[in-house]
Amino acid sequence: MPAPPGFRLPPPLQLAWLIKDPAGFYAAGRRRFGPIFQVRYPGLPPEVCVATAELAEEVFAVDGGAGRAGDIRRTFVGPLVGEESLLCLDHEPWWRHRRLISPPLHGRAVASWRDTIAEIAAAEVASWPSGTPFAMRPRMEKITLEVIMRVVFGIRDAGRMRRLRALLPELVGLGGSAALLRLPPKVRDRALTSPSLLRMGALPTTRYVRVRDTVDTILYQEIARRRAAPIPDANDVLSQLLAARDERGEPLTDQELRDELMTLLQAGHETTATALAWSFERLLRSPDALGRLREELAADDDGPYLGAVVKEALRARPVVLGAPRTLDEPVRIGGYDIPAGWYVSASIPLILSDPDVFPEPGEFRPERFLGENAARANKGWVPFGGGRRYCAGAQLATLEMRTVLSEVLRRVQLTAVRPNPEKPRLKNVTLVPARLTEAVAWPIYANLASVRVGGG
Ligand code: HEM
Incomplete structure (x- = not known):
């Protein structure tokens, strides 16, 4: 069969629709054309999107042969993470990096960071305003940034921590800004390298290069210091990467290490x-789930319901839109022949809202992931992509989510500022809650005191 059907709209209008209403754009594709369809964006090859877990298996299977995930990412994030980044590499160089980077991000290594993450979360919650509305996402960013600095970079020096705490959010913000991500790659690459353009201090590309160079200096100094004097028994990712050797006994070079830290x-x-x-955002609008989670947390700080809440949150509001691959050869997917040079992509939000796998997909129901329902739900659960390019940080991400949810909910009562759900909005490359999860917090001890006073 020839290529799958798709919208007749011109590519710029398809892109405009995607930016305005990402969830609605893909949902319209599924409604109109079924579980496999084509979308077009300006300057890029046609992209075939699939909307079921079975078809996603066929997409992920291309990782073993004709598919390259690094190629597409290099176009968008190459200048942000560097040429030697796991995200952007393909074939043998990718495999060499993946083998070196996987052990520090798995199993016991990750589990050993739980207390550090809990400590970071507890310190952050202590700084929250009491009784006045605030946006939770920036607070979550502070926590996840601190986790990267301490457990991934392994920075211990207070001065360097302070400088990175100021520089890294600026770097991520400028690097992910529409000004950089949405520029045509050729124009952007020129702006990032041309000496005459780099003299124009007001350009976002120039500001980005200045911050990036300052961060690079700190990272290269850190790498040199730690090569000269390794920290005994350190369990951070950088320390483990410094000690890692590939099959030929070679370590990662300084630039490879810097690119992986940036990645x-x-x-x-x-x-x-x-x-x-x-x-x-979901829990504050799902009183039954929140109540059951609070009950479990009162007895156990890492029980099965907490795990199910994390899975259901990633299902009901996936963060990443798709897991695309470039095809080096023609491939047959869902009975269609897709030509070489096209993109094929597992459309994560569509797969996670497939009603055959997740009945009443609009409901927030962690119970889907418990008991006899779990096997079916787990099979269609793809928030971290799949195949050989499955998210390398999935274990760290879910540990962070379990730990932060538990630390926050044991310390504060939270309510939503408005009852209506927040809509997903595209920010850089993730789908964020439009109002950044607006909430009000009260310390739990204050509530208990007021109950006692009121009842006394
Ligand atoms: C909830 C948080 C996260 C989500 C939803 C997420 C999602 C994803 C997705 C969808 C992919 C692409 C998979 C594919 O193409 O099949 C990916 C790749 C990747 N993620 Fe994550 N991720 C998260 C957190 C993290 C963390 C904490 C790290 C590390 C600190 C990380 C590191 C990576 C890397 C290195 C890759 C590229 C893997 C490769 O190409 O071999 N991610 N992630």
């Missing part, structure tokens, strides 16, 4: 903060 910052900071913001 983990860019891939792990905003995504996890957004996922946490959505978790609270």
